[in-house]
Amino acid sequence: MLNRTDLRGQVPTAAELRATLPRAEYDVDAALHHVRPVVEAVRDRGVEAVLEYTEKFDKVRPGAVRVPRAELTQALAQLDPAVRAALEESIARVRKVHAEQRRTDVTTTVVDGGTVTEKWVPVERVGLYAPGGLAVYPSTVVMNVVPAQIAGVGSLVVCSPPQAAFGGLPHPTILAAAELLGVDEVWAVGGALAVALLAYGGTDTDGTELAPVDIVTGPGNIYLTAAKRLLRGLIGIDAEAGPTEIAVLADETADPVHVAADLISQAEHDPLAASVLVTTSEQLADAVDKELAHRVAATKHSERVAEALGGKQSGVILVSTVEDGLRVVDAYAAEHLEIQTANAREVAARVRNAGAIFVGAYAPVSLGDYCAGSNHVLPTAGLARHSSGLSVQSFLKGIHVVDYSEDALREVAGQVVALADAEDLPAHGEAITARFGGAVR
Known part of the structure; x- marks a missing residue:
């Protein structure tokens, strides 16, 4: 059901990964x-x-x-x-x-x-x-x-x-x-x-x-x-949010039932939803495909789910090592990233790019959608490389309040004038010297 990309034995650059990894067409x-x-x-x-x-x-x-x-x-x-x-x-x-x-x-x-x-x-x-x-x-x-x-x-x-x-x-x-x-x-x-x-x-x-x-x-x-x-x-x-995404980084220790259920859970949002499995185990990928075959048919929104899983935005990425998998998921920068590997907490701590990270077998994305306490308004389409999800900070403005005494300004006045002259903005310097009779040290 899921398209496969085999990167085993390869070391693509970040640019090559961005061009290779599945992504929804969203113009x-x-x-x-x-x-x-x-x-x-x-x-x-x-x-x-x-x-x-x-x-x-x-x-x-x-x-x-x-x-x-x-x-x-x-x-x-x-x-x-x-x-x-x-x-x-x-x-x-x-x-x-x-x-x-x-x-x-x-x-x-x-x-x-x-x-x-x-x-x-x-x-x-x-x-x-x-x-x-x-x-x-x-x-x-x-x-x-x-x-x-x-x-x-x-x-x-x-x-x-x-x-x-x-x-x-x-x-x-x-x-x-x-x-x-x-x-x-x-x-x-x-x-x-x-x-x-x-x-x-x-x-x-x-x-x-x-x-x-x-x-x-x-x-x-x-x-x-x-x-x-x-x-x-x-x-x-907040962001230009696109269709929802889930990426699962998994090794042979992952349960294919969990992985398949989680991929389906995001696919039911939208026919353009992305479900991506990055794994070191071809056997896991095969088991997940078998699990998807009967779970998709049984789920309520099966037509929508099947379209999402079969689209170019979804797929399996085979990698040689978990280290390679980390490079892939960092390049993908998923909205939701699950880590279902041995030593999942340690692996999760090394991820740099994700809207939210879900660690281990008992932290599925659905938990974050509703009752984890985290926020589910998250960056999509790779924006997690540079942007964060919705937070209190999203509604705050930081304002610098500058308060200098006469003596404190006098101490640095010469440096301000020197920098103003270097930038050919003499009026900036004059705004300083005007306060000290036209001259500064």
Whole structure:
């Protein structure tokens, strides 16, 4: 079922690995052609354009963008108690982990009378997106909202697509999760429309202001990603997230049942989802293929899973050693990386590039999706080589506060003037000498 690439006995360069490893075709630039007129319409005509396009794309026209407060309360009251308990456990664990990410202001005394303070300030208002296409993601509401709240963001809005089955409201489980988290502003708008409305703001059908935000976070489809790219600068974004990915680095000690189940778990997200096994054991690869054959047929979303596993973005990479496997997974930089080898903790400690690392047989990616306490909004498409997942830091700005006395400035004035002259920016130096009668030592 999985395509195979045999790298045993080879030592490809990093560039060769990037060109060789499976990856989904995800052309955000091509999507910009479709997204630009939608974004421009929202900019020019606000909510009227949003509702027109929503009717076209989602086959439903909400009466208003903002979800009435009573709908959130009702959704929580009607939520399955088992799902509520699971969400509450997820929220508690995510809060516990993210509380440790709080930043504190630090003041450095550079010289007597001269200090620089790094001050951490939360952004003022954020837009948090929870998808609602092939699946419903209340867990993503948790992963977005909790770090924003811990960061101290003053105002936040959750966006999720309206559902025709629910009268133009987002899925009730999304609304219930928002209510559990104390979120009282939810907009029924999806995809590129959501990003555009969050960026430009507008006026709802009842005259209520829909205030613009400073940052938009959360995963979505290619059109949402294209809108993020188009509007980046007007708003901050977390990342240009593509289809989900799992890579499993495994040796002969891995259980093929575990590996196959984990590959399927991510494949059920999307036909473009990537499931990659990097292994030193051809016997394991064969056993995983056999396990996939009957598990895929038995799973609920078998057609979607089979398409994802059979796509060019998924496959098996055979390597000679775990050391070679580490080079491969670092080049791949998976959103989710499982280590199922002997001495898994030691191997995991050597990984440099991954959105999140899951160590050993009892830390599957599904745990991180819901109840590990980690965040599941993670970099995809190799962006983990340079970017991190969503965290409290995503909602904070570091501001340097410079406080120098006259004597402290005088001490370094000559050096500032020398550097200003070296850069042919004499007015910079004059801003110093003007404070000391036109001359410095």
